[in-house]
Amino acid sequence: MMELTNWLEKRVRLSPGKTALVFQDKQETFLELYEAVQEVAGKLASFGVRAEMYVALLGRNDRETFLMIHALQQLGARTVFLNNRLTATEILFQTRDAQVERCFYVDGFAEKVNGMLAISFTSVMEAPILDAPLVSHFAMEDVASIMYTSGTTGQPKGVMQTFGNHWWSATGSMLNLGLQAGDGWLCAVPIFHISGLSILMRSVIYGIPVYLEEHFDEIRVDAFLRSGEVTMISVVTTMAQRLLDVFTTRYHPNFRCMLLGGGPANKSMLEACFEKGIPLVQSFGMTETASQIVTLPPEEALLKIGSAGKPLFPAEIKISAHGEILLKGPSIMAGYLHNESATKASFDGDDWFQTGDVGYLDEDGFLFVLDRRSDLIISGGENIYPTEIEHVLIAHPNVLEVAVVGATDEKWGEVPVAFIVAKEAMDTALLYEFCQQKIAKFKIPRQFHFLDSLPRTASQKIQRHRLKR
Amino acid sequence: MMELTNWLEKRVRLSPGKTALVFQDKQETFLELYEAVQEVAGKLASFGVRAEMYVALLGRNDRETFLMIHALQQLGARTVFLNNRLTATEILFQTRDAQVERCFYVDGFAEKVNGMLAISFTSVMEAPILDAPLVSHFAMEDVASIMYTSGTTGQPKGVMQTFGNHWWSATGSMLNLGLQAGDGWLCAVPIFHISGLSILMRSVIYGIPVYLEEHFDEIRVDAFLRSGEVTMISVVTTMAQRLLDVFTTRYHPNFRCMLLGGGPANKSMLEACFEKGIPLVQSFGMTETASQIVTLPPEEALLKIGSAGKPLFPAEIKISAHGEILLKGPSIMAGYLHNESATKASFDGDDWFQTGDVGYLDEDGFLFVLDRRSDLIISGGENIYPTEIEHVLIAHPNVLEVAVVGATDEKWGEVPVAFIVAKEAMDTALLYEFCQQKIAKFKIPRQFHFLDSLPRTASQKIQRHRLKR
Structure with missing residues (x-):
């Protein structure tokens, strides 16, 4: 110990x-x-x-x-x-x-x-x-925090984050982003998420203030970024977009890092940020890696637009034969709480953590994430797993078949949309109410489409990409 | 592992x-x-x-x-x-x-x-x-380097520094001194010493250049510090003094840390540095702690002149009942090579490393190093700290360098004796009178010897044992 x-x-x-x-x-x-x-x-x-x-x-x-x-x-x-x-x-x-x-x-x-x-x-x-x-x-080996992630299949699992995970995450981030006198990190992401909790941990380790915000209010945040007090902020894509929407004058030169996580960003938004001199830093991470584990060094942000970057010191990365992103390093979780089998299933035989995400490394070793798990929906920074919503809807007596996919949404990036094969015609309001009793509001499908049958492959797998179109 | x-x-x-x-x-x-x-x-x-x-x-x-x-x-x-x-x-x-x-x-x-x-x-x-x-x-547990400490008494012992020791030393230093784009560390201290080797290790971990100098040449170093290329440098007292001697114009604003180690510094030199805007940072450390382990945060340098600072994150400090400085933390050596008994003797029952140095913590927790425990002079039951007397004598305008050691005395057990490098020949009676105004009679050296230079180790530490003989 x-x-x-x-x-x-x-x-x-x-x-x-x-x-x-x-x-x-x-x-x-x-x-x-x-x-x-x-x-x-x-x-x-x-x-x-x-x-x-x-x-x-x-x-x-x-x-x-x-x-x-x-x-x-x-x-x-x-x-x-x-x-x-x-x-x-x-x-x-x-x-x-x-x-x-x-x-x-x-x-x-x-x-x-x-x-x-x-x-x-x-x-x-x-x-x-x-x-x-x-x-x-x-x-270092002791569990400090547990956060539940809903997997693509089955029940949510409790990710065990140790003190060591938090420590290595904080120092790895520091080795990439630096640490300067006068640093302060704005936290408008939820502190019950690893994105927020990791800011609290860094604050203590670095000796810097957390600017804690109850909600993300782009007007308030914009003022902070122009004040010089805040030098770093963690955001998801929708927050960056909302900041762009209210952007007027350049941020203070002290402000040096807008750490972007929680899902892929579209290139035009990234370019809009760079045009305005916003020091956007892309990253890739998850609850299981105690926040960002692959981050684009600030000096490469413009050269490698669209890349999530390189694994933080001393994390390691490789791509499996199936294109899956595999990670190793001391910030990776101890396992899933009371769930030995899920823990075992998440590591390969050589102790590489299997992210379930697909991507590739370019010739310079920069990671490009292709699909956040092909079916994952990311809405306002929240992960929504279609199967979880499908499991709710299939329980309705009038629903025969169901598939949930993400639809592009200006405000949230993506929102869930459900395709349903019903026994008999029904009012969508009833389905909405049905969901309300069981899942969080942001997970409830915005639209319900009724089909005679779902498009399937020969092996009867639902063709989500066809539904998306 | x-x-x-x-x-x-x-x-x-x-x-x-x-x-x-x-x-x-x-x-x-x-x-x-x-x-x-x-x-x-x-x-x-x-x-x-x-x-x-x-x-x-x-x-x-x-x-x-x-x-x-x-x-x-x-x-x-x-x-x-x-x-x-x-x-x-x-x-x-x-x-x-x-x-x-x-x-x-x-x-x-x-x-x-x-x-x-x-x-x-x-x-x-x-x-x-x-x-x-x-x-x-x-x-982390593997031995990366072995360095022999001269040890004021007995045979040299081989200090085993692990990769973990080097890692924690580097991150602890970073948490105190920060890490900025454009950092570069000048190494004119020997790389066979921990002061130099630690710069090489930090370079790799931080991703910053080492400016390696064959010897300490104050003219070359002065030029580096005014260039803006070098932001950090490690020095011992004599190097800082030699830089002061050739100082003309202010160093570049990028230069932000002159890390002073290798023994106590006199107050007048520290003050001369601060007057000239030199960002001097005092520290305390040894081969056994893989370089600095107690360092004055830059922002407190002026408030706590003469203090070595506080233990770097996550090291711990306490003072034993006998006034000895005890340390704990992951940068402390694995032990002495092939020397179980010396290893055992250097840690107390609760795994605190016994530095052999005497000091105290002020009310704010800052360490003040008084002396090597072995250098302590005990005269008629009174503890006499050589550095206290040295600080008095160095303030005399005709004294360039001074070292005080204990000499055996039939009546008192030990008495203090001073070795002095003077600007010009002088009467010892004048030095005696000078001391009389400032320190108790039992602390006044019984003899004053004049030398052309003081015997020093490779790291510029005064070899008191040689003076004793």
Whole structure:
């Protein structure tokens, strides 16, 4: 077991007076934050939270959730991050699958944890402060966070991210993007996603502030990028597009990296960014790789438009015989929680992680991602797996066959669209309602088309590409 | 065993066209360097060098030695770095103690390996190139380098530095000093010392050039620091002083770190640097910690003059009951080669490394190094720190250099004695009076000896044991 001294405590020792968090225009230093975190940890301890316990957290991008995340780490708990866009059914599945012993939620989400023994943040804040033992060290092999990804087939799986995964991800990113005095990272991506959580981890390791935004508001973000305070930001394609839509004057020269993840970007958008001097940096990564693992070095951004870049130090990449992108490196997950078979299936015989994505390396070793899993739909940065929606719809008594594909959408990049073979004619509103009870709003198909039969190959596989057209 | 992909190969994949080495005003890229290293590795292989073999290297700060260092790493050999200022007797001791199987030397040093089965660099360069297997990965736990510490007492011991030690040292330094596009590190300290070797390792990990200088020439270095090409440099006190002596105009704004190591610095020199806008960064480290492990953050340099700083992320520090500086962290050596008892003796029961240095932490956690524990003078039960007296004497306008050591005394056990390099001849009574105004009587040296120069080690550390004799 390799142990490093508790990162937050270390950071406070190193730079207590540096800004750690800027939220709703209020700044807090690492020392102030640490004191608040210790208090929350003491309150959580009064609910029995202790080291190695699996604890679910249903939060949002705000200061309270931020404190909870750090407090749970200080107690040595393993946090199961719940996506607040999920339905109560989906959340119930994840908390059961992870066998969580406690569940904490932001007050607005009470109905999503209905029937569970969940504890509201308000109850936590009102609790007495116990003198709880905080961990002195983080073991690199220890699980720090669990995030569920819905696979193309079957049930969602809990990705176990260790402290080591987060550490190597942060240093790998630093070796590519550098670290400068005055750096600050804007986080308008969800902190229950690895894109957001990784910013929180980097903040502590680097000693730089997180500019935490509740939602992505292009007007506010635009102002930040012109202020010089924010030097880095993580975005998905739709956010970059929305920033372009309101772009007026050049961003501040201090602003040096718009890290683009969460799916492929179209070339015209990339070119529009470069024309405006926006330092866009493309990347490729997933929950299983603890955020970006392949990133385009800033100095090559213009030379290799469309490429996701090269694997961060010291990660390795290769393309399988079937064109699949394989990865190796210390930021790759420990495995799927309570799911030995899925873990085994995700690595090949030589311990290469099989991303399920298809791509190629050009002659200079730059990765080009061809298809984010041929059937995956990416809508506003969220991964939508068609099979998950298909499984919901097929359960409807009037649905005989179903296929879901992505349709291009100006605002969201893609939206799901369903093709249905029905027993008898029916109102689409009924299908919409049916979905509402089971899956998050962003997963519900925007259109329902009725066909006599689905186009299939000779071997009876649905031809999604024909439906797309 | 944690393995990382071969760093040099990875660096070449990431940034083949970036400058890796600037030597005698000639630039080479990582790709060019790598090709040259592969060739040298093939030649070394024809002398039977292979993985896990202990190989001694007697080189100097030049391109050939640079290539040899990397070539030995590529072959998986463990390099025993010989200090080229040592005598043949000392070198013989070290190569025997390390049980090296091969010894390579730069041609000028033939007499230092007289009688040994040593191979000259010329012979290597003339050898055929074997198609030798290069290592695909560096295991973090594997020994990369061995360096003998002179040790103020007893026989020299071979410090085993692992790849992990070098890695953590490089990232810890980066988290403190940052990493910027255009960085370049000037190496005029010996590459057979950890101060120099650590620059070579950082270069590969960061992807920045080493400006390798054969000797420290203050006129050349001054020109580099004013050019904007060099952004970082490692120096010892005498180098900083020599740069001050030739200082004319301000250094280039790109130049952002003069990393000072190798022993305590006097306050007046530090202040002279800050007056001239020289970004001096004090540090503390040793062969056993794979270079600096406590460093003053640049932004605190002026606030904490005289402090060595705080332990780099994620290293830990504490002061023992006896005032000794104790350290913990992943950059601390695996142990002394073939010397279990010395290894055991250097760690306390809780695995803290005992530095042998005495110091204290101020109320903000900054380290102030007082002295080598072995240099401590105990006089009539009083602890006397030589550096305290030295700081008093160096402030005298006629004193150029000074060292204070303990001399055996029948009555007091020990008494302080001063060795001085003076501008011009002077009366010792004047020095005595000078001290009287500033320090307690028991601390005033009983004798003042005048020398033309102080005996120093290859790394410019004063050899107090020689003065003692």
